[in-house]
Amino acid sequence: MPNLIPADLVCRGCTFAPFCLMEQENLSQGKQINPIVKRHRTLKQKEILFLSKSKFQNLYVIQHGALKTYHTEADGKELIRGFYFAGDVLGYKAIYTGHYVSSALALTETAICEIPYMHFLEFLHTRPTLQKHILYLISQRLNEGSYLGSTTAQQRLAAFLLDLSGRLHVSQAKLEFVLPMSRQDIGNYLRLTAETVSRLFSQMQKNEIIFIDHKKIRFLQLERLKQIAEGLDVCEY
Amino acid sequence: MPNLIPADLVCRGCTFAPFCLMEQENLSQGKQINPIVKRHRTLKQKEILFLSKSKFQNLYVIQHGALKTYHTEADGKELIRGFYFAGDVLGYKAIYTGHYVSSALALTETAICEIPYMHFLEFLHTRPTLQKHILYLISQRLNEGSYLGSTTAQQRLAAFLLDLSGRLHVSQAKLEFVLPMSRQDIGNYLRLTAETVSRLFSQMQKNEIIFIDHKKIRFLQLERLKQIAEGLDVCEY
DNA sequence: CGCTGGATTGAGGCCGATCAACTTCAGTGG
DNA sequence: CCACTGAAGTTGATCGGCCTCAATCCAGCG
Numbered sequence: 001m002p003n004l005i006p007a008d009l010v011c012r013g014c015t016f017a018p019f020c021l022m023e024q025e026n027l028s029q030g031k032q033i034n035p036i037v038k039r040h041r042t043l044k045q046k047e048i049l050f051l052s053k054s055k056f057q058n059l060y061v062i063q064h065g066a067l068k069t070y071h072t073e074a075d076g077k078e079l080i081r082g083f084y085f086a087g088d089v090l091g092y093k094a095i096y097t098g099h100y101v102s103s104a105l106a107l108t109e110t111a112i113c114e115i116p117y118m119h120f121l122e123f124l125h126t127r128p129t130l131q132k133h134i135l136y137l138i139s140q141r142l143n144e145g146s147y148l149g150s151t152t153a154q155q156r157l158a159a160f161l162l163d164l165s166g167r168l169h170v171s172q173a174k175l176e177f178v179l180p181m182s183r184q185d186i187g188n189y190l191r192l193t194a195e196t197v198s199r200l201f202s203q204m205q206k207n208e209i210i211f212i213d214h215k216k217i218r219f220l221q222l223e224r225l226k227q228i229a230e231g232l233d234v235c236e237y
Numbered sequence: 238m239p240n241l242i243p244a245d246l247v248c249r250g251c252t253f254a255p256f257c258l259m260e261q262e263n264l265s266q267g268k269q270i271n272p273i274v275k276r277h278r279t280l281k282q283k284e285i286l287f288l289s290k291s292k293f294q295n296l297y298v299i300q301h302g303a304l305k306t307y308h309t310e311a312d313g314k315e316l317i318r319g320f321y322f323a324g325d326v327l328g329y330k331a332i333y334t335g336h337y338v339s340s341a342l343a344l345t346e347t348a349i350c351e352i353p354y355m356h357f358l359e360f361l362h363t364r365p366t367l368q369k370h371i372l373y374l375i376s377q378r379l380n381e382g383s384y385l386g387s388t389t390a391q392q393r394l395a396a397f398l399l400d401l402s403g404r405l406h407v408s409q410a411k412l413e414f415v416l417p418m419s420r421q422d423i424g425n426y427l428r429l430t431a432e433t434v435s436r437l438f439s440q441m442q443k444n445e446i447i448f449i450d451h452k453k454i455r456f457l458q459l460e461r462l463k464q465i466a467e468g469l470d471v472c473e474y
Numbered sequence: 475c476g477c478t479g480g481a482t483t484g485a486g487g488c489c490g491a492t493c494a495a496c497t498t499c500a501g502t503g504g
Numbered sequence: 505c506c507a508c509t510g511a512a513g514t515t516g517a518t519c520g521g522c523c524t525c526a527a528t529c530c531a532g533c534g
Contacts, residue, residue, distance in 0.1 A: 026467075035491080056274075064485080073467075073468065074467045074468060074469055075467075075469065079386060080384075081383075090394060092376055092379055093376060093379045094382050095372050095373055095378075095380070096373055096374075096376035096377040096380055097376075097380065101380065110271035121369055122367065124365070124368050125365045125368070127361045127363070128365055131358065131361050131362070131368055132358055134372065135332050135371065135372075135375065136332055136333055137335075138372065138375045138376065138379070139329055139330060139331075139332035139333035140333040141376065141379055142329055142330045142375070142378055142379065143330050143333055143334065143338065146318075148385070148386075149318075149385070149428065151428060152521085153521080153522070162332050182479095182480065182481090183480075183481065183482095184481095191386060191388060192522075192523090193522075193523060193524080194480085194481075194482095195481090195483085195522090195523080195524085196521090196522060196523075197481095198481060198482055198483080199482085199483080199522095201481095201482095202482075202483085214480095214481080214530090214531080225269070230310075230311045230312075231309055231310065231311060231312050232312065322528055365494055389489085389490095390489080390490065417513065419511095419513090420512075420513065420514095421512080421513095429490075429491090430491060430492080431512085431513075432488075432490090432491080432492085432513090432514080432515085433489095434489075435513060435515080436490090436514085437517080438514095439514075439515085451498095451499090451512095451513080
């Protein structure tokens with residue numbers, strides 16, 4: 001029963017843990033239901049989890065690692081729709097459409113839990129107290145990426161970095177982490193070119209707001225970064 | 238009992254109707270529960286439904302009319318977050334945050350149903366078969382506004398007009414409707430200025446893709462409009 | 475070692491913003 | 505009825521931020 005340990009330890013901090021814990025309770029009471037986590041999988045870097053337009057069957061919870069979701073537009077170019085990290089859930093959008101609306105690809109080696117949506121619904125049925133929690137989780141997703149509406153490139157990039165540091169659970173003391181995605185991916189997500197992202201990084205480095213070396217990044221002036229994200233400050237030259 | 242008629246007739250096409258119909262069934266079976274629609278309200282033009290940061294208590298379903306949601310940014314200017322029409326639900330984002338994240342204001346005279354979230358949760362508890370439906374509805378919202386990621390102003394405006402015509406239930410034969418919002422609001426939502434929106438309308442009119450006279454608009458070439466939204470065509474000069 | 479894809483940096487161009495003038499229209503009161 | 509007012513919309517001229525295109529650099533890797 002590999003499920004019994006993870007739910008307490010590996011899954012600490014996972015937004016889906018309440019479901020898994022409840023499931024253990026069901027089991028210990030001898031209730032016969034389909035398991036909500038059907039299986040665990042690991043993805044190698046650049047491995048595809050699902051393709052756009054394929055039939056929706058599972059939600060996926062990320063144990064550790066990073067993925068991006070993307071479309072290929074009619075004119076051929078790729079459009080990044082989101083980044084997902086440990087504890088995040090993939091597939092909510094497909095509940096409505098019935099098929100995945102984006103493709104999902106692993107940016108690093110990644111471990112996931114596969115959750116058949118039908119089993120999940122059956123499970124919710126046995127535990128109506130968890131209704132509130134799933135609505136809470138999906139509502140959270142509606143609030144994401146609001147900074148994409150910001151006008152200037154600087155604002156969007158600063159807000160992106162702050163969002164990223166939070167979602168990667170970066171230590172508030174060190175404020176240092178590794179970007180899991182390329183400049184191209186960042187730019188694509190923020191509606192910028194890779195060149196503009198690179199230039200903005202250089203600019204922020206010169207202004208000693210961040211330190212950046214390839215994928216390694218550290219915040220030197222957290223407050224200014226927040227001000228820039230809000231449009232209350234700009235970093236020039 | 239003014240609730241009994243609307244659920245069948247006035248509420249036709251409302252995404253929340255399944256809940257209201259189920260409630261009637263509960264009532265007819267003599268089940269004692271809090272009503273999911275607490276009361277009906279009408280808003281005059283420019284009347285505020287709720288303010289940003291006020292405590293979340295109700296979801297609101299629009300019977301008829303139009304609203305916009307907006308923030309006031311730190312630098313003082315308004316930022317439109319969305320438009321809502323008959324059958325739409327306001328307040329999903331606040332399920333996560335516990336307070337409304339935007340302010341909501343009526344663009345025209347508007348009628349709404351006020352749904353206390355607590356009553357709604359209690360009701361869901363009695364009808365677990367409707368869990369699936371509410372997840373479906375919120376998932377739908379995750380899929381909205383995806384065209385805001387498009388690169389050119391033309392693409393975003395074309396996609397916006399198409400989205401609008403669908404959500405206003407415009408007849409496929411006439412393809413004519415009235416814009417409920419100002420150029421300023423449209424531009425603000427699409428990250429454009431009112432001047433740019435005005436120029437694009439003029440341009441599309443010259444190219445005989447749309448006819449526009451103040452707030453009245455008609456699609457003359459639906460297919461080209463779709464092509465423009467997809468980035469497969471441009472309308473020049 | 476050379477190859478390859480990502481990242482950086484520079485030069486020039488274009489799209490949409492800004493600023494400004496003018497028109498139209500709705501509302502108000504004389 | 506018209507005069508007045510203010511908000512919304514249109515159109516033009518100019519400016520600037522970001523894109524495009526291109527060259528170079530660098531790290532990873534067979």
